[in-house]
Amino acid sequence: MEYWWNFDNTGFLMTTRSVDLSDFTVSISYMDDKVRHFDETDNQDKEARECEITWTHNSLSVTPLKYYLRENHENWESYIANRQMEILTDWFKELGYDPLYYNLDRETKTWNIKGAVETQEQKDKWLKPNPGNIVPPTTPEIL
Amino acid sequence: MVLPSSGTLDFNSIRAEFGSPSSNVYLSLYYRGGPYTYNVPANANITTNNTGSIAVSNFYSARGKTDYASGVFGYYTSGGKIPETRGGVGGPNLPSMGDTSIRTNVLSTGFTTNYAQQSIAGATYVMGPFAGGNNNQSRTFRYYGTNGALSRQFTWPSNAQTGSGGNTSVGAGSTTSPTAFTVGPSGTVISSSAWNIGGTLIIRGF
Numbered sequence: 001m002e003y004w005w006n007f008d009n010t011g012f013l014m015t016t017r018s019v020d021l022s023d024f025t026v027s028i029s030y031m032d033d034k035v036r037h038f039d040e041t042d043n044q045d046k047e048a049r050e051c052e053i054t055w056t057h058n059s060l061s062v063t064p065l066k067y068y069l070r071e072n073h074e075n076w077e078s079y080i081a082n083r084q085m086e087i088l089t090d091w092f093k094e095l096g097y098d099p100l101y102y103n104l105d106r107e108t109k110t111w112n113i114k115g116a117v118e119t120q121e122q123k124d125k126w127l128k129p130n131p132g133n134i135v136p137p138t139t140p141e142i143l
Numbered sequence: 144m145v146l147p148s149s150g151t152l153d154f155n156s157i158r159a160e161f162g163s164p165s166s167n168v169y170l171s172l173y174y175r176g177g178p179y180t181y182n183v184p185a186n187a188n189i190t191t192n193n194t195g196s197i198a199v200s201n202f203y204s205a206r207g208k209t210d211y212a213s214g215v216f217g218y219y220t221s222g223g224k225i226p227e228t229r230g231g232v233g234g235p236n237l238p239s240m241g242d243t244s245i246r247t248n249v250l251s252t253g254f255t256t257n258y259a260q261q262s263i264a265g266a267t268y269v270m271g272p273f274a275g276g277n278n279n280q281s282r283t284f285r286y287y288g289t290n291g292a293l294s295r296q297f298t299w300p301s302n303a304q305t306g307s308g309g310n311t312s313v314g315a316g317s318t319t320s321p322t323a324f325t326v327g328p329s330g331t332v333i334s335s336s337a338w339n340i341g342g343t344l345i346i347r348g349f
Contacts, residue, residue: 037147050159067163082242
């Protein structure tokens with residue numbers, strides 16, 4: 001986690017700038033009973049194993065969370081990705097943060113505070129919102 | 144894919160088809176219009192939260208969210224005397240598609256874009272991304288409101304262009320453009336105001 005310092009009327013307030021949740025493990029186990037579905041590609045009722053997918057964080061003290069879906073579900077990837085987003089949000093809340101003030105970077109699985117001023121361009125604009133070099137100077141016409 | 148239409152249907156089959164975060168199977172998770180079940184005609188037998196008790200027998204032939212996309216359709220105008228306007232989802236200054244997981248054999252993984260825009264340069268309709276080499280010819284798209292009613296429907300013409308792996312963008316007046324809605328507002332599909340919904344639509348492609 002990375003911290004920075006904000007100043008308000010009550011003194012210095014420590015704010016977490018980013019929270020990296022990427023260090024987790026995803027494991028799959030299979031339920032005992034088979035489940036049924038209808039396969040529209042060949043119009044057949046079929047049976048498949050049901051999977052229990054568990055997300056466990058390796059370094060933070062957060063609750064392991066699960067998801068249940070049958071194997072070879074045609075939307076496996078998107079369902080798992082959506083559930084993983086929910087889990088990263090739930091863990092973030094469990095750690096005491098408010099997702100309202102952060103954005104989740106799906107690639108790095110890191111929550112970053114909104115509105116952070118980081119690049120030199122952002123810093124320059126923060127320090128001087130309307131600098132003279134944004135609009136090039138022009139010579140006014142003589143009426 | 145869907146649940147079987149007859150025979151034994153157990154709680155775990157429902158959970159495995161629709162997905163669930165819980166080892167306990169709560170049918171209440173799957174009320175029609177809830178977080179795991181769209182309010183669409185295929186799920187008409189599933190009760191809503193307001194219409195009564197839910198039972199396993201509700202779920203024969205029910206569909207999970209697999210076959211649908213969903214997003215909040217918004218509207219943008221640049222302002223001024225000749226504004227640039229945009230209506231729909233997934234375009235510049237518009238909301239992002241919330242659920243991109245629609246399945247047809249022509250859309251790439253993830254359906255992200257569905258909007259019309261108008262400016263002094265003309266009007267265009269943008270949709271996709273369509274998988275490269277596949278086409279959307281004669282393909283119908285349906286848009287349901289959160290109340291389950293069919294809000295909009297149109298069909299691409301039989302000579303629609305082949306997907307390139309990206310979004311398909313067509314101009315008003317083009318012979319390869321979709322023209323009028325078969326269900327929905329009168330007038331052309333390529334109209335930013337026609338997609339100014341201000342709410343969520345659930346999308347199915349065929």
